[in-house]
Amino acid sequence: MDLIEGLATRRSASAFASGCPPREEIARLIEAATWAPNHHLTQPWRFEVLAGEERARFGEHLAAAIVQDADASERAPRLAESTRTKLLRSPVLVVVIQRGDDADPERTLEDYAACCCATQNLLLAAHAEGLAAKWSTGAMATMVAAREYFALAPDDRIVAYVYVGYPLEDAKLRLPERAPAVVSFRGFED
Numbered sequence: 001m002d003l004i005e006g007l008a009t010r011r012s013a014s015a016f017a018s019g020c021p022p023r024e025e026i027a028r029l030i031e032a033a034t035w036a037p038n039h040h041l042t043q044p045w046r047f048e049v050l051a052g053e054e055r056a057r058f059g060e061h062l063a064a065a066i067v068q069d070a071d072a073s074e075r076a077p078r079l080a081e082s083t084r085t086k087l088l089r090s091p092v093l094v095v096v097i098q099r100g101d102d103a104d105p106e107r108t109l110e111d112y113a114a115c116c117c118a119t120q121n122l123l124l125a126a127h128a129e130g131l132a133a134k135w136s137t138g139a140m141a142t143m144v145a146a147r148e149y150f151a152l153a154p155d156d157r158i159v160a161y162v163y164v165g166y167p168l169e170d171a172k173l174r175l176p177e178r179a180p181a182v183v184s185f186r187g188f189e190d
């Protein structure tokens with residue numbers, strides 16, 4: 001697949017076919033993620049990969065935290081259930097974690113950018129390998145229970161939950177819905 005074509009045809013997937021991509025396949029995606037641009041080569045990322053029962057275990061942990069939350073509203077049981085279900089929608093979940101250093105805000109910002117580039121590499125590599133994927137964040141990315149589960153240090157952050165699996169056969173290729181970019185070309189001769 002041509003790189004530009006890959007950029008244009010990658011789409012987020014919300015549903016996946018059955019079957020779990022093998023661990024070596026996921027390891028290849030993660031290696032591709034680490035080829036992201038990265039100022040000072042700090043390599044600020046680490047990855048947690050959940051498959052099989054591990055997804056349910058993580059889901060149970062978050063669901064329990066949601067219902068036990070002292071500020072839990074009457075919506076809590078439904079939210080707990082949807083969190084559980086969400087985590088099972090793909091056979092593999094890759095959690096992209098930034099190792100932070102908030103004593104150096106410039107570096108933290110650059111490292112976050114590098115982790116985002118790594119996540120996009122991961123999505124594109126999955127697409128190139130014929131897999132489907134989706135980057136997700138939302139409340140799950142900042143939940144204390146999620147941070148504890150992956151033993152994040154105070155300055156670390158969850159950059160992405162990447163759902164990965166095989167594409168559904170009838171998945172339609174949605175063309176990118178993008179407004180033309182606002183661009184100001186300056187200094188060109190033509």
Ligand SMILES: Cc1cc2nc3c(=O)[nH]c(=O)nc-3n(C[C@H](O)[C@H](O)[C@H](O)COP(=O)(O)O)c2cc1C
Nearest residue numbers: 010011012013134135136137138139159174176177
């Ligand atoms: C930082 C980031 C966070 C995202 N979080 C979510 C999310 O929580 N839930 C979701 O459904 N999609 C999430 N997405 C996916 C976007 O909704 C998706 O990229 C957008 O709809 C464009 O669709 P496409 O990826 O198919 O081009 C996220 C994307 C990014 C870059």
